[in-house]
């Protein structure tokens with residue numbers, strides 16, 4: 248799945264060169280991914296660098312992509328990340344987070360939202376119960392689980408810690424989506440309850456190393472990741488059919 252321009256790959260190559268001018272630049276693959284919220288990953292596999300950028304940042308201006316590249320590559324190489332990179336990227340991610348919250352409250356404000364954990368295909372309460380038993384020894388307190396009112400594709404799941412809600416994208420309540428994919432997204436949101444947000448020096452950490460380690464304990468981790476990656480376009484197309492505003 249390569250749908251990313253050479254331009255973006257070049258930005259990452261530049262970042263590698265900047266941090267380590269003596270070393271030859273490794274092969275790099277950059278893809279977009281419908282992460283839950285604003286989230287990105289970089290890892291190395293068989294000498295190749297795999298960068299996954301949250302779908303929500305696809306249309307980010309070039310300087311912000313550059314900032315993000317220096318952050319991700321710096322983290323991977325364990326180098327000191329230039330302050331300018333953080334500034335230019337966080338200016339974008341903060342405004343995007345604000346925009347997301349605004350869209351969410353606009354959608355729910357002023358009308359009664361009738362939602363249910365029981366979708367037309369999958370039952371989230373039942374799914375939560377079996378995941379809780381299997382992975383958490385029933386230790387996770389049960390949140391309110393609902394399907395989103397509309398088919399979002401940029402965000403497949405969301406955990407609202409303040410209200411104890413987990414929302415799963417309606418786009419996943421479909422017979423064409425394997426059960427392990429829906430379970431994986433629910434499992435991810437349950438991990439947010441298990442690993443509450445950590446605040447260190449005014450920064451928020453949601454996906455800590457411990458979180459990522461636990462995420463890999465999901466029995467169909469690789470299959471779910473692969474399925475989501477391969478079905479981005481289809482989810483998007485389906486979502487576009489029911490989409491009113493641009494944000495979802």
Ligand SMILES: [Zn+2]
Nearest residue numbers: 283435453454
């Ligand atoms: Zn998350």
